Amino acid sequence: ISTATSIAQQKFNNCIMNASGVWCSDEKELTIIDNSAAGTFVTKSGTLQPREGNPSPRYFETSWGSINSMGLPNRGLDYYLDFVQKLQQQKRQKHYFISCTGFNVQEDLLLLKKITDADFKGIVELNLSCPNVPGKPQTGYDFATVDMILKNVFENYAGPLGVKLPPYFDIVHFNQMAQILNKYPLAYINCVNSIGNGLYIDDEKEQVVIKPKNGFGGIGGDYIKPTALANVHAFYQRLDPKIQIIGTGGIKNGQDVFEHILCGASMVQVGTALMKEGPDIFERLTQELKTIMQAKGYSKIADFKGKLKYLA
Numbered sequence: 001i002s003t004a005t006s007i008a009q010q011k012f013n014n015c016i017m018n019a020s021g022v023w024c025s026d027e028k029e030l031t032i033i034d035n036s037a038a039g040t041f042v043t044k045s046g047t048l049q050p051r052e053g054n055p056s057p058r059y060f061e062t063s064w065g066s067i068n069s070m071g072l073p074n075r076g077l078d079y080y081l082d083f084v085q086k087l088q089q090q091k092r093q094k095h096y097f098i099s100c101t102g103f104n105v106q107e108d109l110l111l112l113k114k115i116t117d118a119d120f121k122g123i124v125e126l127n128l129s130c131p132n133v134p135g136k137p138q139t140g141y142d143f144a145t146v147d148m149i150l151k152n153v154f155e156n157y158a159g160p161l162g163v164k165l166p167p168y169f170d171i172v173h174f175n176q177m178a179q180i181l182n183k184y185p186l187a188y189i190n191c192v193n194s195i196g197n198g199l200y201i202d203d204e205k206e207q208v209v210i211k212p213k214n215g216f217g218g219i220g221g222d223y224i225k226p227t228a229l230a231n232v233h234a235f236y237q238r239l240d241p242k243i244q245i246i247g248t249g250g251i252k253n254g255q256d257v258f259e260h261i262l263c264g265a266s267m268v269q270v271g272t273a274l275m276k277e278g279p280d281i282f283e284r285l286t287q288e289l290k291t292i293m294q295a296k297g298y299s300k301i302a303d304f305k306g307k308l309k310y311l312a
């Protein structure tokens with residue numbers, strides 16, 4: 001029974017990996033994920049300059065998931081590029097993802113030029129949940145801007161590249177986004193980023209639990225699995241099959257991985273549950289998925305990928 005997969009013709013011996021932002025901020029964390037059962041890793045979204053991010057507490061765990069307003073703390077794209085290139089020299093048969101985000105399209109293009117100049121051979125994940133110009137919604141919710149960014153990106157970057165998308169909640173938005181995404185040679189799309197601007201309250205103290213943004217933050221974990229599955233499947237139904245889908249959101253056991261693949265995911269990423277359990281989770285998720293596949297008579301993920309059935 002194999003849980004192997006491929007994205008943009010790059011093969012991975014396991015379809016389970018970390019989500020950007022979790023266990024991927026420095027070489028210590030990335031090395032641990034690299035040596036875990038995960039098929040590969042994606043780095044924290046790198047920006048042009050290193051960033052401290054928001055004041056703590058900026059992450060909080062609840063029984064059903066998590067809330068965060070990290071503020072994009074990262075070592076800067078150059079740091080992640082240097083580290084991944086060095087690792088790539090040692091492990092030629094393994095491929096890695098580098099995530100990046102600019103605060104406008106000019107920055108996005110500068111980041112991609114750095115990646116081109118470094119002769120990076122892995123896969124780029126462009127985080128579209130980044131802020132836009134003040135007064136406008138985050139990039140992923142500004143469809144004209146998404147179109148403009150992708151047009152510029154694919155005029156300037158030749159390597160395999162995917163985008164990390166925020167969750168959508170309206171069928172017309174799935175249609176509108178799919179129409180834009182289908183215009184571009186994307187290697188994949190990654191659905192979903194955290195559900196933005198949620199609020200978690202400590203009843204005893206009658207106060208919020210994270211400091212930035214008066215307690216507002218991105219929601220992850222059990223709270224978001226139905227939304228994540230719907231986004232994976234909605235785009236699976238609408239996108240050119242050449243554009244693969246990475247499923248992220250609410251994965252904490254083998255059943256959740258199975259469901260994301262059944263909805264159309266070729267790869268899955270784990271965030272909140274990885275934060276709670278640590279990198280040993282990858283071995284557990286892989287075994288649980290294999291047990292489910294065995295019970296159902298599937299030998300590889302292609303046997304059931306996207307095969308979600310509807311009621312007649």
Ligand SMILES: CC(C)(C)CCc1c(C(=O)O)[nH]c(=O)[nH]c1=O
Nearest residue numbers: 069070071072129130131194218
């Ligand atoms: C929310 C942004 C800071 C604009 C981007 C980075 C990011 C963060 C973060 O660094 O706060 N948290 C998430 O759950 N998803 C993200 O994409």
